[in-house]
Amino acid sequence: MKDFIFSNTTKVYFGKDHLQHLGEEVKQFGQKVLLVYGGGSIKRIGLYDKVMAELNKAGLTVYELPGVEPNPHHTTVNKGAALCKAEGIEVILAVGGGSTIDASKAMAATAKYDGDDCWDLVTGKGASNGHLPIVTVLTLAATGSEMDIGGVISNVELNEKQPLFGPNLRPNVSFLNPVNTYSVSAYQTASGSVDIMSHIFDVAYFSNFELMDMLLRVQEAVLSTVVKYAPIALAKPDDYEARANLMWASSWALNGFLYDGNMFAQPAICHNIEHELSAFYDITHGHGLAIVTPRWLRYILSEKTAPRIKRFGVNIMGIDEKLPLMEGASAAIDALEKLFFETLGLPSKLSDLGIDDKNFAVMAKKACGPEGQLNGMTLLKPEDIEEILKMCL
Amino acid sequence: MKDFIFSNTTKVYFGKDHLQHLGEEVKQFGQKVLLVYGGGSIKRIGLYDKVMAELNKAGLTVYELPGVEPNPHHTTVNKGAALCKAEGIEVILAVGGGSTIDASKAMAATAKYDGDDCWDLVTGKGASNGHLPIVTVLTLAATGSEMDIGGVISNVELNEKQPLFGPNLRPNVSFLNPVNTYSVSAYQTASGSVDIMSHIFDVAYFSNFELMDMLLRVQEAVLSTVVKYAPIALAKPDDYEARANLMWASSWALNGFLYDGNMFAQPAICHNIEHELSAFYDITHGHGLAIVTPRWLRYILSEKTAPRIKRFGVNIMGIDEKLPLMEGASAAIDALEKLFFETLGLPSKLSDLGIDDKNFAVMAKKACGPEGQLNGMTLLKPEDIEEILKMCL
Numbered sequence: 044m045k046d047f048i049f050s051n052t053t054k055v056y057f058g059k060d061h062l063q064h065l066g067e068e069v070k071q072f073g074q075k076v077l078l079v080y081g082g083g084s085i086k087r088i089g090l091y092d093k094v095m096a097e098l099n100k101a102g103l104t105v106y107e108l109p110g111v112e113p114n115p116h117h118t119t120v121n122k123g124a125a126l127c128k129a130e131g132i133e134v135i136l137a138v139g140g141g142s143t144i145d146a147s148k149a150m151a152a153t154a155k156y157d158g159d160d161c162w163d164l165v166t167g168k169g170a171s172n173g174h175l176p177i178v179t180v181l182t183l184a185a186t187g188s189e190m191d192i193g194g195v196i197s198n199v200e201l202n203e204k205q206p207l208f209g210p211n212l213r214p215n216v217s218f219l220n221p222v223n224t225y226s227v228s229a230y231q232t233a234s235g236s237v238d239i240m241s242h243i244f245d246v247a248y249f250s251n252f253e254l255m256d257m258l259l260r261v262q263e264a265v266l267s268t269v270v271k272y273a274p275i276a277l278a279k280p281d282d283y284e285a286r287a288n289l290m291w292a293s294s295w296a297l298n299g300f301l302y303d304g305n306m307f308a309q310p311a312i313c314h315n316i317e318h319e320l321s322a323f324y325d326i327t328h329g330h331g332l333a334i335v336t337p338r339w340l341r342y343i344l345s346e347k348t349a350p351r352i353k354r355f356g357v358n359i360m361g362i363d364e365k366l367p368l369m370e371g372a373s374a375a376i377d378a379l380e381k382l383f384f385e386t387l388g389l390p391s392k393l394s395d396l397g398i399d400d401k402n403f404a405v406m407a408k409k410a411c412g413p414e415g416q417l418n419g420m421t422l423l424k425p426e427d428i429e430e431i432l433k434m435c436l
Numbered sequence: 437m438k439d440f441i442f443s444n445t446t447k448v449y450f451g452k453d454h455l456q457h458l459g460e461e462v463k464q465f466g467q468k469v470l471l472v473y474g475g476g477s478i479k480r481i482g483l484y485d486k487v488m489a490e491l492n493k494a495g496l497t498v499y500e501l502p503g504v505e506p507n508p509h510h511t512t513v514n515k516g517a518a519l520c521k522a523e524g525i526e527v528i529l530a531v532g533g534g535s536t537i538d539a540s541k542a543m544a545a546t547a548k549y550d551g552d553d554c555w556d557l558v559t560g561k562g563a564s565n566g567h568l569p570i571v572t573v574l575t576l577a578a579t580g581s582e583m584d585i586g587g588v589i590s591n592v593e594l595n596e597k598q599p600l601f602g603p604n605l606r607p608n609v610s611f612l613n614p615v616n617t618y619s620v621s622a623y624q625t626a627s628g629s630v631d632i633m634s635h636i637f638d639v640a641y642f643s644n645f646e647l648m649d650m651l652l653r654v655q656e657a658v659l660s661t662v663v664k665y666a667p668i669a670l671a672k673p674d675d676y677e678a679r680a681n682l683m684w685a686s687s688w689a690l691n692g693f694l695y696d697g698n699m700f701a702q703p704a705i706c707h708n709i710e711h712e713l714s715a716f717y718d719i720t721h722g723h724g725l726a727i728v729t730p731r732w733l734r735y736i737l738s739e740k741t742a743p744r745i746k747r748f749g750v751n752i753m754g755i756d757e758k759l760p761l762m763e764g765a766s767a768a769i770d771a772l773e774k775l776f777f778e779t780l781g782l783p784s785k786l787s788d789l790g791i792d793d794k795n796f797a798v799m800a801k802k803a804c805g806p807e808g809q810l811n812g813m814t815l816l817k818p819e820d821i822e823e824i825l826k827m828c829l
Contacts, residue, residue, distance in 0.1 A: 044680055046451025051444065057696070058439025257661040257681045257688075264653035271649070287437055288650045295650075300693075303450070 044255055047303045050210075053190045057219045057291065059283075061091055065180070066101025068216045072176040073133020075104045079123060079147045081111045085182060088226050094138055094180060096346045106130055108150075111139065114197040114204060114321050114328070115146035120161040124153035127175060137179045137214075140235075144179050148212040151175040152304075165196055165415030167206045170249030174211040177236025180218045183227055184289040185329060187242060187297030189217040197322060203409075204322035219294065221286035229277050233387035234329030236273035236289060240266055241332040245311035249340070249351060249420050255303050262301050263358050268292050270359055274386050310412070312419045313339055316428060319406035324398055333383040334393055338434040340376045343421045344369070345399040352376065393435045403432045437648055440696045443603075446583045450612045450684065452491060452676075455486055458573070459494025461609045465569040466526020468497045472516060472540045474504045474532045478575060481619050487531055487573060500525055501543075504532065507590040507714050507721070508539035513554040517546035520568060530572045530607075533628075534579025537572050538587030541605040544568040558589055558598045567604040573611045576620055577682040578628030578722060580635060580690030582610040590715060596802075597715035612687065614679035622670050626780035627722030629666035629682060633659055634725040635689040638704035642733070642744060642813050648696050655694050656751050661685050663752055667779050703805070705812045706732055709821060712799035717791055726776040727786055731827040733769045736814045737762070744813075745769065786828045796825045 056064060069076050076098065085091045098105050108123045126132065127150060135154075137147035153161040156171040163169035181189045188194060192213045197204045243262045247254055268288050275285040295301065314339070316339070317331035342354055349372035356362030356375025360382070366374060384391035393399075407428035410417065417423040422433075449457060455590025463467050464784035469491065491498050517731045519525065520543060528547075530540035546554040549564040556562035574582045581587060586601045620628070636655045640647055661681050668678035688694065709732070710724035733745060749755030753775070759767060777784040786792075787805045800821035803810065810816040816824075 044451075044677065046449075046453055047448065048449055048454075050447040054443040056439075056441055058437075061441075255680060255684060256664070256677070257685055258659060260657035260661055262655050264657040267651060268650040268653055284437065284649070287648060291648060292650055295693075301690075333655065339755055 044253055045303065045308070049299060049303075051190060051213070051299050053214050053298070054216045055164060055190065055294070056216070058133055059220055059222055061218055061220065062097055062180075065094065065097040065218060066103065069098065069134055069136055069178050070101045070103060072178075072215070075106065075130060075132045075134070077106045077108055077123065077132045077135045077150070079108045079135060079137045079139070079143055079150065081109070081110060081113070081143050083109065084226070085138050088182075090138065090180070090182065094136070098136075106132060111143045111146045112197075113142050114325055115142045115149075115194075116240055117149075117160070117162045117165070117196050117198045120146050120149040120153060121159060122286055123150035124149070124161060125158070125159060127154035127212070132175065133411070134178065137177065138182070140181070140183030141188040144177075144181070144188040144198065144214070145186070147177055147179070148188070148194040149196050149207055151177050152212060153208065158165065161196060161207070162198055165198075165207050174209070177212070177214045178216045178218075178241065179214045180220075181239065181290070182223045183231065183235055183295040184224055184286070185238040187239070187293050189214055189219065190294045190298035192299075202322045204318040217294075218292050221283055221290050224286045225281045225291060227280070229280075229388065230330075231327070232276050232280070233273065233389050234327045234333070235293070236269050236329070236387065237333040237336075237383060237389070238329035239269050239289070239293045239296045241313055241329070241336060243301060244336065245314050246297070247302045247314075248355065251420050252308055257350065258301055258303055261282055265292050265296055265301070266355075266359050270382065275314045277387065309419045310417045312417050312423065315410045315412070315417060316431065319410045320393070320398070323402050323406060326396055326398075330389055333389045334391065334435045335431065337376050337380045337383065339431050340379070342427065342431050342434065344372055344376070345421070348372075367392070384405055393432070400433060400436060404428050407432060437646055438696065438701070441619045442692060442696075444583060444606070444690070444692050446607050447609045448583065448612055448687070449610070452613055452615055454611055455490055455573075456615065456697045458487065458490040458571070458611060459496065460554070461529055462491065462529055462571050462730070463494045463496060465571075465608070466500065468523060468525045468527075470499045470501055470516065470520055470528045470543070471530060472501045472504060472530045472536055472543065474502070474506070474536050476502065476676065477619070478531050481575075481616065483531065483573070483575065483616055487529070491529075491683045499525060502715075504539045505590075506535050507588075507718055508542075510542075510555045510558070510589050510591045512552070513539050513542040513546060513589060514552060516540070516543035516551060517549070517554060520547035525568065527569045527571065530570065531575070533574070533576030534581045537570075537574070537580070537581040538571055538589065540572070540794045541581070542589050542600055544570050545600065545602065545605060554589060554600075555591055558591075558600050563621040567602070570607045571609045573606045573613075573616070574683070575616045576628055577679070578631040578687040579618055580632070580686050580715070582607055582612065583687045585692075585693035588711070595715045597711040610687075612683050614676055614683050617683060618674045620673070622673075623723075624720070624782065625669050625682075626666065626782050627672070627720045627726070628686070629662050629669075629722070629780065630726040630729075630776060630782070631722035632662050632682070632686045632689045634706055634722070634729060636694060637729065638707050639690070640695045643702055644699055644813050651694055651696055658685050658689055658694070659748075659752050663775065670780065702812045705810050705816065708805070709824065710811060712803045713786070713791070715730045716799060717789065717797050719789055719791075723782055726780070727784065727828045728781045728824065730769050730773045730776065732824050733772070735820065735824050735827060737765055737769070738814070739766075739815055739827045749795065786825070793826060793829060796822050800825060
């Protein structure tokens, strides 16, 4: 068990009736606020008007940056950061899902960077001198960006999708109202639910290091919550209990608690592979994870990896404990596929998304990063990644 | 499900090799530090010397307040607060268990109070103007004071033991090294483990309100961790994994996460009863809870309360799910008694502690507080509390 530091300073307003505190929370950081949002769904559900009313009531000066893409582009981030610099903006308010919040985090850092390209910060070519404070109003249970220290930015010119991390990128305040996710489509609800599970899988549950037992149990508590409530949210999109459980699960899956000192102890395998898919084909992150994850588990299944995979099956997916080890682990993977592709209804193959194998070799190499391999629950080389991608076709 | 605000700002250093950061963490709050500790066990285990070395290395001016009692007295708090005022102390460093930390919190508040008696703050007669920053080095897995907003103070003149709450009383930084709990006696390890479980029982698990399902699952994850590791720590006091799991369980049992908006939604029944026992007889808090809790559950057992009690038995104590409702719930209480009184070896009766029924009527009335009743999983009047206390004889 490794030593670790736990610190999560995000203040979360969770529930239906908290938005009246938005003005005071934003205002504590300054007078000029940049409102960042995506494709306009927040206008359709009336959230934009409610947010603007609160900001106006607090007498704040509001600038706007709409149009953040689902896999947010570095050019959009640069546009927002330039606006922050030009107008002397003091605080960023992200209203949306993980992409909007991720883009806002990158803007917050780039606004305090001497250069003008956020990609410098992603690649480590440059470093920011601090960051603007960040407040969020979440509209999608998925990425955990509302309480975590990272964001993922896409460079469409380079076909690259890379994370940007830093303790200062944790939102100062986040407003989580499950009602704001009622209008999330079945497809995005399913994809988001997979993303939540994948954070736990990828960072810790399917890993090669010893985790504190309590944290493994809490991971299973959160995983089983998602497995229970994702189908309920699909069947009844305005089920408050389901939406609330998914929303809070999303935050805790990646806010630091579940991993003790192991947050960066191994590469997040499926995320690394999926980021290549999104970078090349701009697909929905959670859907990509749903396609990759069971194939990855199938590929790495061995006597060595089977105990944890079977444990997952028994404790989360209702697999019979009495099954022999390898059979039980295999049944766990079957059950996960059934959950993703039948219960949650996500198309199961990359070919369903019009993706063929032509870029697999390049993607596999890129997924392995500068070290040329991914050393997680098992050691994977580019040829292994390529095989896993082929299993996804 | 209620709306809630989650915010926990304590920075935790968890593990074996963090103490070298103590100086810098204390120093950020000021130059003059009051070192608060208890009966001297920190000297026996060498922790006092290590702490002093770090404080000296950082060039801090150290004042000392030793001798904090296991149920800390308000007079001790007042002494510490007076010292803070007289010397212009800027930060309090608590090295010890929950009692030392609780006392330090009350000192931190009283040091900023115009009056000189912390009991004014406990009773609400006065209010403090802020608080001194608090750093802790924990030596006992039990109360959760290292990450929570409360403390409990005893007034031995009045035979009263009362909590003091406030968001400012949350420690700024806590150092949690499981090795510092290796020398904790079997009795204190057992009592501390019961305290951890009781926080979850009393504040949320055995309650009359609807909790978010995910949190119920996480509560069970933490409870099952304690049930597993408390016996291991008794059998092998220097088992790092066991001590680490108990220590982190103690922090999370009461740091706000597990209860969403329900922290003060109902009285903490067994804590209220036990506080009377400690106030009158100065017994160990966790031991008092161990004696009271199963009797309370037995007293309130009905068709209405049985489902949650049985669920506890099935999910935590290994009770057969197929048992009929009332039988399963009863078996769960049996299993809890067996855990506390056989596995953990705690004497099971108040009479074992030399306590008879002579003060029960007064204690029962006091336990019910100004409302004259405790409205939790069931409604209890003083006569009910008296009956429960008699069951403990």
